[in-house]
Amino acid sequence: MRLTRTLCAAAVLLAATAAGLTAPAAGVNPPKIPTVFLGDASVAGWGIAPVDPNGLLCVRAQENLPDVIEDQLADQAILLDITADVSCAGAALHHVWEEQELGGGGTAVPQKRALTKETKLVVVGLGAGTAGFGQVLKQCSQRLRGTEGSHLPDVPVDAGSPAAQCDAYFSKGAGADWLERRFAQTGKDLDKLFSEIGSESPSATTVLVGYPRLVPKDRKRCRTALPGGERPLADVPEAAWGFLDTKVQARLNSLMAAKAKEHKAHFVDLYATTGAATACDGSDRAVGGLLEPSGVTLLHQRLPWLLAADETGRDGNGDTVAQSIAAMYGHGPA
Template sequence: MGLRSWAWTAAASLTAVVGAGVSGVESTGAAGKVPTVFLGDASIGSFGIAPVDGDALLCVRAAENLPDVVEDQLADQAILLDITADVSCAGARLNHVWEEQDLGGGLTAAPQKRALTKDTRLVVVGLGAETAGLDRVLSQCSVRLRGPEGALLPDAPVDAKSPAGECAAYFSNGAGAAWLEARFEETAKDLDKLFSEIGSESPSADVVMVGYPRLVPEDRERCRTELPGGAGRPLADVPEAAWPVLDDKVQARLNTLMAAKARRHGARFVDLYATTGAATACDGTDRAVGGLLEPSGVTLHHQTFPWFLRANETGRDGNGDTVAQSIAAMYGRGPA
């Protein structure tokens, strides 16, 4: 609730949630353009990249986010999108496609599926990490995230009584392993429902599911190197024993699940995990992911947001280009 509570304080002067819900969405795109809707969480909204869109403050959505990059890249290939809605919102889970998202202070974001219409022809969606519990795993494994520095994360540790330094064992045995298994069972069910909801609202739309970029490289030695600028280690105080948990038990497993569900439902899957292994949070000046608790570019009300292992500007641009290439291939441009 930290992020949402802060956002309510920062936006207390607003009389309504702007940009979080959907109102007045056009049902048809401009002539020659593809009516397109983006659904998603912070990975689509580009959390941490300044400036923040003033009409989507509570969702901490960047003014120039991944959809903007995708649109620009496709325009260069003469594929024009009419983005009728971008309802991506930090902290969104899969169920927020069909349920309201609590933003704190009694404010909510409307169910994201309200952006969809019968005239929508392309749906790009990036959701799943929050449902699978990525941020709760991070909080479980970090003393710093359990303190004031983690106040802006939307989720608390799974079990605050279990020491952060023992989180690798916690998620490998007993209660933590059972919790993680339950999260993935729910994620699998919610992914099926996601595609069903999209199909019901926009039966003629092509669907593109965007995976998540890799956070921890295969060569984990690189994660021992300090971030440029003296911002600490890329994974902050997450124990080295937990790095495989973050990568294998959460990220790789989620990527595999998302890819399988996309195939099952006839959607296109953009495998960012497979293409970003050389630009993880642990790759120094080449990193495309902000290091855990590294200061981001967003400062609101004199408070700087830290990165929570989200794509930085380099990552946004690279990921957007990869998504655009995948969409272009759907339209017969470039490799399939």
């Protein structure tokens, strides 16, 4: 990857020279931007093989979202010095300032420890865990409540309420109240996230990355089985598909965008750009199906995608984030 980045930067400089533009002196590269990536599975690259042995318990892919962003920016002679990528599957917002318990008795230190006074760019992909997305999925899937859901450590909100009736459960009463509390906590934790970053890295620009869309506007597409035979949303009842899209994912996206604006951070709206490549788009999908086998095997067990971005999604999302960051630095459209 480093060789690729070097060649990309060289190509940009040669193109500028050929076009008659003033090129930097020989041997001079653009200054590197000290960068830290914080995040959950959406940044770590859950399900994408091979897994980085240094991030095994976090199921962090060797080539994940930060790698794609770094390479795409190098094409525009914007060079990142990634001092840390501490993204970890299962992380919630509070794991920026608190330890995260991992499988096998391990723990991950608070992600904010990767930040320094010298950090100039912080890219964050967090929020779904705090909003309780995993618990919502387990409330809506009987299969996830069994052994098939062992890799999703969350528990259903109310195991006594049938998974097939989850949309009704969340529409009123205890389920609706629970969801309101989760979103209220997510808002508070987003405020604290920006505060923590500001304290640790006062001169850094923060980029908050939203989540790609999982359920398309035309939800009938979710009835078609994936090439491997699994349904995109497994046994989540059709009545809950709209709820997952509008009441959970779109709402989280709006909250993240609003909080980023409030704290003068930059927001990358992946939800708005990924509606044609959701988990329900067959061979064109950029999101792995809920219980579709991924490319990663751990402890002799194949991990399911659990609606995480696959390699296509990683590349597309990384390109979108890179374009947005490039615009911040005056490259390309704003």
